[in-house]
Amino acid sequence: MKKILISLSLFACVLSASAQSKFEQDRNAIKALAGYYKVTFNYAETFAADTAYKFHPRYHSWGYEWATIVEDSPKKIAIQHLLVVGDSTVIKHWREDWVYEQPTILQYDKDNTWKKVTLKPAEVKGRWVQKVYQVDDSPRYEGIGTWVHVDGRHEWQSKTDSPLPRREFTKRSDYNVLNRGNRIYLTTQGWMFEQDNNKVVRSADGDKTIAQEKGYEEFTKVDEAKFAYAKKWWAGQQAYWADARKAWDAIYEKNPSIKLAGKKDGKLLFEQLFDLAERSEKEKWNSDKNKAETIKVINNYVNAS
Template sequence: MKQLALTTVLAFAFIINLNAQSTKKQDQDAIKSMCGCYEVTFNFAETFEYSGDSTYIPSKVKHDKGLEWVQLVEDDKDKISMQHLLIVGPPNNKMIVKHWRQDWEFENTDLYEYNYDNSWNYVSLPKSDVKGQWTQKVFQVDDSPRYEGSASWVHVDGKSYWENTTSAPLPRREYTKRSDYNVTIRRNRHEIVDNGWIHDQDNDKVIREEGKADVVLAQEKGFNTYVKVEDSKCKAAQDYWKENEAKWAIVRAKWSEVFARHTNLSLEEKVDNKGLFKYLFDEENYKTAEEINPLIESFVKK
């Protein structure tokens, strides 16, 4: 009887493990399906404002579009990394803009949560809190941190999606224009659809101060669509990556070293009156570890 019970338990454990592996494979397939060449639309509109100020001016509605190549950079069993490359300009003079990067890490316990004023708090989560989950880590154009959050991919009723709420710096479309708030609380949903994927957002524009409760100034809706097209349309971005991937691997490696310190992180916005991306986008300089590593270190506040 005991032997039978043990056999039943082992069989049950085997089935659970098999299901977990199957679910993880579904997750990996969903994440990697975001790679490729896409016609992208970027849409943002402020929905509600709570300032109580009659002179308050909401952000303008944004409608933009472009062509974007999402390059698979790393594909390990517990980590998938993808670099977005935006293609701009006329067909005969295309220019590549190294855009944002997203890394996905399985059952990751180490997060950098955005606080405010270009600072991130290191958080170590219990393994039980992230079981079966994926952390999405989003990085700026210079591979410095942006925002991170952990949640489970959901595969149900023919849908595959992941959603999470986390704090982030102001988006690039806002931070040069707005100074009346200093944090965006992002509700992100990535959903895989038949013709590509959707990045759906419901964001709070928040005023955050030490020792005080967050104040929501306004809210906005974001709806970005990624419609898959032939990879050949993004050949210029593919060529750019072949020429520059070694340089950006050095940049990522240095940032990985910084993150591995597992301490709170504060970054300078500018050094010698220049942002980090302006240094790294210099095509003539900053190609080697000897040039890149001390540059990045100069932006890390001691």
Template sequence: MKKTVILLLASFGAFAQKSADITAIKGQCGCHEVKFDYAETFTPNKEYKLKDQYHAKGTEYVFVVEESKDKIVIQHLLAIGDTMVVKHWREDWTYEDPNLLSFYKEGVWKYSQFEKGAVKKGWTQKVYEVDDAPRYEGFAQWSHANGKHLWESKVDAPLPRREYTKRKDYNVLKRGNRIYVTDAGYLHEQDNDKILRKEGTDLLIVQEKGINDYKKLSDEKACEVTKKWWAEHAPFWADVRAEWAQVFDQHKNITIKQFVRSKMLSEYFTAIEKEKNDSVTNRKKIKEVLNQFVVYNDEVIGKN
């Protein structure tokens, strides 16, 4: 009897924790005024000159596009003025997920698996680029106290969009991510290392502080343009997600090319969407394009 009570209490505790986690994850949603601020802070190289700070702002609509028992898919759309919308990044949250796709360098991604039990009560945040290619994945448990919710991880990632056409001196951004969620919005704080990775060695070029501050707006009129845009474009991007899932579900190491015939992946997707195909045709064409960009590497999956 005592053992049964203990098991019931443990089960209830896990359920309560997971429910609080889901509330925090979905607490990121809404219409936000967002500011993006980055500043390089320290370099071990005395000859290195810190680069100019980066500042940007906008209106971002964050919303759930898919939800199941152990998975929440959240899309970000950036509104520029009253008419222009940019499909921004996407994040998938998966519960007790043993699979992790980690960036290595220069388009190479490596799959690994957590040992049994290591993912208990934890969530993986899988972040994707504007074309739904992977950007980074990290795993951690949420903590909840005093009306605040915190999740943090340290992960390797490609260069951010603000720098990947400008910088050649580093090839890995080691992201220190901390997400704080409150009723007023959420804060994405970053302590990043810009690293030059060669086989077997990581050379720190410079460290960086990043603050992405999302202030939730009580009036969502500023996000009406993004809602209308998504209503029109959602079916196509559902097809894109489905075909990328076919890639990820193979649990293989992959290399993603930046260009095919001098075009980026997003350019091919834009062209396909303009054709106004049905879903079956879309998925066939999306798959054909992904087969040109994604190379499967025959390596043994590692353990975390």
């Protein structure tokens, strides 16, 4: 009996070490998404059941992007993306938070509305939620999946809904939900964000897919020297946006659903917060004043319940 107990104890230790090794592999893969990149964006509609559907032109663009880790705790890694234009222009871009075994997910419905959904324990165990935010840190989409490390490959994938992509939301009104098939995998030169998307009309009668789309966003490492101005710019902005994230976290924590408004006083939410960030840096506002003003602005655009 004693030998059996010892064997079981050793077996438990081996399992624990194995699980920790997988967890650290996950964390290392996520942290590898940070860096200095040239990003190419390529999208093409590939199929439509309706033969009368007119395919839209392919989309191609590129830019330079710095992805910097702004939070690193054992079960959460937050990466802020900064778009660099020329030598003296930086745009706060999207953010991705990776959270391990999160029991809820903020699911997009339609009409700028997200609803919190509780997941089953089996859907959560060993998995990471990728939480993607817009430039003003408002919600965009969340997807859950398992990082897989096999034969030298490191990849993660999920299926989730989101609003229209930025490249189309001001140009199209023939669909209102993008059902995203997201696949992220590391490459020798950086990483790839591959997508298999359905463009969906969501109504009271259900969902109707009008077209399918293939997308590739390729992040290729480039010389860090190009991002010297971006580093200086972010050094002056990051304290404000840390406070803004806390303001949003409080909203996400206490509300089961969130609906975002469009323009208020002739401005979109990101324009208001970008103005506050600039004023915060120039006028050296204290943190308490920043927080109060930011919370007031965000609440003006958020219809939470």
